[in-house]
Structures are given as structure tokens and as C-alpha cells.
Amino acid sequence: MEIDKENCVPATRSSSPSKKRTSVADSLLQPPSAKKRVALGQLTSSLDTGSVHNPNCRSQNEGYREKKQTRELKEKKQEPSDVIGESFPDLKKCSFSSSIYEHLHSLEIEEKRRPLPDYMEKVQNDITVNMRGILIKWLVEVTEEYKLVSDTLYLAVSYIDRFLSAHAVCRNKLQLLGVSCMLIASKYEEITPPHIDDFCYITDNSYTKEEVVEMEKDVLKLLDFEIGVPTTRNFLRIVMRAAQEKCKYKELRLEFLSCYLAELSLLVYRSLQFLPSVVASAAIFLSRFIIQPKEHPWSKSLQCYSGYRPIDLKECILSIHALHKNRRGSYLGAVTEKYMQHKFKCVAMLSLPSEMPECYFKDAVDE
8 A cells, every 4th residue: 555655646736736727618718828837746666576685586696697608609609580680670670560560550540449530620519629729738738747658648639539529519528528538548558547636626626526537438438448549659669660770879869859749740630630650650750850851861661660651651741840830839839848848858949941852752762
């Protein structure tokens, strides 16, 4: 019980969150004012269960000798798979991850897991595109406030769009839908998800626990309790392997910049027309272009990993390119402010060339 107490979200509220937990329903009618948030304390990391005093464990010297012998054996005799990996890296990498990627891709194209790209026009009659953007902007801030992983945010937005694709929602219930979807996503992704009380509090107690639970039931019923769905974040992890295959060390700036561009698209309604895998690939394409504008951003290895040619990504790339140029406007500023932090290498401050060379949308190149 003590471990659970250490890992749970603090119940004590600081003065800063209380100032900014205004209702999104109110902000739908007027632009929200920019206020600096102080995030809650980070969740404690998992405990180290290893014991250095266990008499049954082998000594460190013994383990070191065994590792040394293993290295010497590998140096004397190289396995055929290593030779294949050096001669045909694309073949080895594609065969290694193709089954995972193909499975995720088969799930993302299922109709039941995809929101309607035009549900605002066909289903909704009270809420607008701008209201959706304000809601997701607020959820980005909630994610930062409670130190939630980005997968939770992507899942919550997926649930919101899929629910709005099937049910008309009035504007005073839109924030209720948002916190309920965030509650479901945090239960799926987080080790210690926030409690219902925390979500009620962050809405300035605009909704009761019973209302949140009831909306949670409605969302789960729509999802048929299949809450696992491939998101842009999942595909970013896979394609990023190919993007960094030539790097001796991980290029954190490339990773953070790709995440930043992907989150920008998350807030924009028209991005629903693109599959998550397309958005992920386009974000990496554009990130490589921003960091090294003189080099072709798409290699054959990336094409092998993602299954997309540059021309297949062109529409999505140009869409994200336009978002980046207008990122300081409206509700996109929340994501930009987030990625201006030092912990994200200040990638939101990187400048983007005004135009992209047309030749980059031709065939991929060898690196």
C-alpha cells in the first residue's frame, strides 16, 4: 500500500493550477488567455527490485569475465546474420519490424477505428472546428499538468473524434467528453492514472463524478471496449529507427521535432483525412528537412520502413508545413509553448524554409 501512495497523483492542489482550471465550455465562446502553468510533481519512478546482497547472485567479476569471453568469441567467428545485417541493412530492418508495422497498419485502416474526416459537417450541429481545437489544446495542458505520457493524449483525441463521428454533442458537454476520454486513455497507458476526482477538479468541478462515469460508459460502449488503437505516436517510434540508422547516437532533436510536428497536426481537424502512419512519416520527413535542408529528407531505408514514397506523403507534408508557419496563432500556441522548453531541446524555435524543393518529392535516395 505504501508504494501505491508514493506513485499516485498528489491530491494537494497548488495555487497555480487553481487559477487555470477554468471551464472549456466557457472558453469556447471567447479565446482563452495565456497563463503560465506550474505542472504537478512528477510521478515517482519504479523501484529497483534487484538486490546486491543476494548470496545466490553471481559476483560482478564473474559476470564480467563471462561477458569478455562472449565478446572474444564473437570477434573470432562472425555469424551469417551479422554479415547480412552489414551488407543489406534495409532487408534486415524491414524483415525485423515488418510484421509489427503491417499489423498496426491493418488496424489503422479498419473503418471502425477511424473517425469520419467530415463529421463536423455530417454529424455535429452545435460544436465547431474551433471548439474542437480549444478542447484538444486544453487536453495538451492537462497532459503536461499531470505528467501523462504522450500516448495518453493521442488515444484520448482518437476516442473524442470517433465519438463525435457517431453522436451529436452539445457544446456544454464537450469538455465532459474530453475528460472522460482522457480518463479511459490514462487507465490504458499510465501506471498510476489520475483519479476521477482529479479530472473533476481540473474542470473546476463543472461536472460530477457520476456524469464523468456515465460518459465513460457511453464512450466504451461506442468503442466496444476495444480501446487499443494505433496512433501517430506508435508509428513515429517505428519509422524513427530507420531515420536514425546511420547515427552513432540518438538524435534527440530529430525525435522531439517529429513529435512536435505530429502534435500540431493533432489539433487540426483537417488532419483527420490522413492515416496515423502517414502523419508520422510526414512529420519525420519534414523534421529531417528542417534540420538538414540541403539534403534529401527521404531515404530508401525510410521508404522501406514506412511503405510510403515521398510523393505519397506530399499532401500531408505540405499541410504540416503550413501549420508550422502559422503555429503561433490560435490554439496551436499551446503545443509550441510546450516544445519551447529546454527539456524538448527548444525544437519549436527552429526555423523552417518557406518552400520545399519539388525534387524532394521524387524518388527516395540512398544514404
